[in-house]
Amino acid sequence: MLRERLLRTAEPVLARVLEHPFWSGLRSGALPGEALTHFVAMDTGHLLPAYGRALARCAACARDDAHAAFLARAAAGTFEAAGRLREAFTKLAPDLGLPAPGGTPPQADPLTHAHCCFFEAAAAGSPAAAIGALLPMAHFNQRVSADLAARCAPGSRYAPWIALYQPGEVYSRVVQRYFDVAEEIAEQCGEGERRQLEDFFTQAVRHEWTFAESAWTRPVWPV
Template identity: 60%
Template sequence: MLLHEQLLEIADPVLRRVVDHPFWSGLRDGTLPPESLVYFLQQDTGHLLPAYGRALARCAAQAPDDAHAAFFARGALGTLEARDRLREASAGTAAALGIDWPAEQTPAGPATHAHCAFFTAAAATSPAAGMGAVLPMAWFNLNVSDNLAEHCTPGSRYEPWIRIYRPAEGYRHVVRKFLATADEIGGRCSESERRLLVETFTTGIRYEWAFAEASWLRRTWPI
């Protein structure tokens, strides 16, 4: 079994729980409270995506392979550019969706803060740890956005936003490259580093569920 096949086998039950989560199912059928989508977008574009982009940049800086360094560097730039497009497009469609778009950026919530810290720490640890940390977001983003588009209730209030959120078709190639890079890094590193890659990947997929849960509940610091 290739490493990426092992990783996706680990991710599959969590992916099913994520797409069935009330946050994502509420987006599909239009029942999600608008405040939850605002929370998600503020946390995602204001904190999580910038932290993810910087984690990719750290992966690029640590990569011993020039091709991997170039791939991660392009990913870092692409993430920040995608963040800007999503923020601008979401703010532009807020009124049509009945959403009150905040005038200021909201602070990072507890789950977001932990997720961002995880990206930073893993990417600074080793190429294998960084790979394990950044792969889940790419994989889940592709699959969750596909599920939204394919199972969205026709005419639901969030259908226009779902079209905005879904990445361009070329993103599939990027995700395939992520999987191939995981195989290459895992094939060259020590057994202990390979285990670390699997461990950080497993932690990362749990954060994908935690982010949906926090967005659904709009969790903020209690004090």
């Protein structure tokens, strides 16, 4: 089954992401504050908006009305999540001893910029390419969020943020629907587009690693 192949592709990278210094430092409380500040700025200011726009384009091009409705709702939910997380971090930052984010997000770092461009390019392609590119972010978000909640160290400095970061109880059903839509799109398209779906899924999984890396290393553009 397609779902099983996709999960086999994702699992080795997911295991590394869960133990990445950014996420492990968030769980333990040892993460430098500037890394979390950078993550929130890149996530809410660039990546989530790019993801939401890609979902909206994917919805507009969907060949199935049920897929279009789901993807449109997911796009709206993504923009709402970006605003909710930005507002929550703004309120929490002083308690963490961190500066509150400004009104305009800083320029996207090189890795975040590449991730956003990947979403844009995938959404401009076939429905198969688009869903392949979009599915991993939802899957990884669910798994990473659950892991943060399950393994957060008692008394961790970032426990309040981890609680706010949780996407909600219904999100697991949303992720399952992403997988269902991918399966249904794969059934409707030819072999070439099915390969494209899996190829874009693989590339998107790698971007999930680089986004954690961008928050940890905070790369800058060369002058």
